[in-house]
Amino acid sequence: MNIDPSLEAHxxxxxxxxxxxxxGGGFPIxxxxxxxxxxxxxxxxxxxxxxxISPTVATMFSAAGVNSWLRAVHSFLVSAALTDVSPIWASVxxxxxxHYSVRAIAHVLGFFQLFTAKQTVQIELQGNQFAGTFNxxxxxxxxxxLYWKVVKTNPLFAADPFFTDNDASRDPSDAGHRExxxxxxxxxxxxxxxxxxxxxIIQRIQKISNIExxxxxxxxxxxxxxxxxxxxxxxxxxxxxxxxxxxxxxxxNRFWGVHRDPPWARGFIDYxxxxxxxxxxxxxxx
Numbered sequence: 001m002n003i004d005p006s007l008e009a010h011x012x013x014x015x016x017x018x019x020x021x022x023x024g025g026g027f028p029i030x031x032x033x034x035x036x037x038x039x040x041x042x043x044x045x046x047x048x049x050x051x052x053i054s055p056t057v058a059t060m061f062s063a064a065g066v067n068s069w070l071r072a073v074h075s076f077l078v079s080a081a082l083t084d085v086s087p088i089w090a091s092v093x094x095x096x097x098x099h100y101s102v103r104a105i106a107h108v109l110g111f112f113q114l115f116t117a118k119q120t121v122q123i124e125l126q127g128n129q130f131a132g133t134f135n136x137x138x139x140x141x142x143x144x145x146l147y148w149k150v151v152k153t154n155p156l157f158a159a160d161p162f163f164t165d166n167d168a169s170r171d172p173s174d175a176g177h178r179e180x181x182x183x184x185x186x187x188x189x190x191x192x193x194x195x196x197x198x199x200x201i202i203q204r205i206q207k208i209s210n211i212e213x214x215x216x217x218x219x220x221x222x223x224x225x226x227x228x229x230x231x232x233x234x235x236x237x238x239x240x241x242x243x244x245x246x247x248x249x250x251x252x253n254r255f256w257g258v259h260r261d262p263p264w265a266r267g268f269i270d271y272x273x274x275x276x277x278x279x280x281x282x283x284x285x286x
């Protein structure tokens with residue numbers, strides 16, 4: 001990754017306070033970040049306004065990013081386990097793995113959406129402290145477009161074909177494929193319910209991690225259930241988040257050091273990718 005010095009400084013400062021807690025320290029209570037940010041909301045504001053962001057609240061952006069990424073890893077495992085059991089839920093879980101990875105990156109970049117207040121928050125590093133800006137949400141600023149737009153417009157990811165604007169009106173599109181799984185009438189027949197066992201899940205994930213992806217396989221609604229594409233691109237996205245924090249933080253942050261390899265995923269996933277020029281495996285191959 002070619003990480004800009006300003007982004008490196010932002011991420012480093014965002015995670016620095018987490019070194020002050022024990023390595024196995026937990027996350028804030030559920031809803032802590034949204035509650036803290038909602039306390040600073042100017043209701044029904046139609047213009048952007050600045051707010052003071054305490055170090056404690058700023059640090060929650062980093063924890064929120066890691067927590068969302070853990071959801072991505074968990075959702076990916078669920079998708080892999082349901083590959084042959086449920087085309088519907090393998091697709092939906094795979095989509096949410098991608099969405100949680102994108103949301104994780106957006107939180108680390110300093111963005112958070114306040115659903116009830118209908119405002120978005122952006123924090124930026126100014127000197128050694130974070131300053132915040134609240135903005136009223138636009139009609140198009142929905143959960144599954146806002147965070148994806150934030151990531152896609154960041155210079156680090158703007159040219160990365162594994163990230164898109166997630167426009168459901170276009171095909172191929174992650175959101176369009178997810179909507180087919182959720183809302184289309186007369187989906188294909190349901191297979192016999194026979195979940196994959198542990199070894200089969202490991203083999204499935206190994207296959208996904210060894211598929212060459214110089215051109216990202218954005219899932220297509222017209223090819224539903226396009227499960228392999230859903231899983232391949234979800235895997236690449238969760239690895240991108242991990243690589244970003246690994247490159248910036250290295251071994252210098254105890255909190256990330258604990259959570260970058262969740263114990264409940266060990267043995268299933270190694271977060272490795274095959275070089276596009278080495279050992280390529282075509283989509284649909286064995």
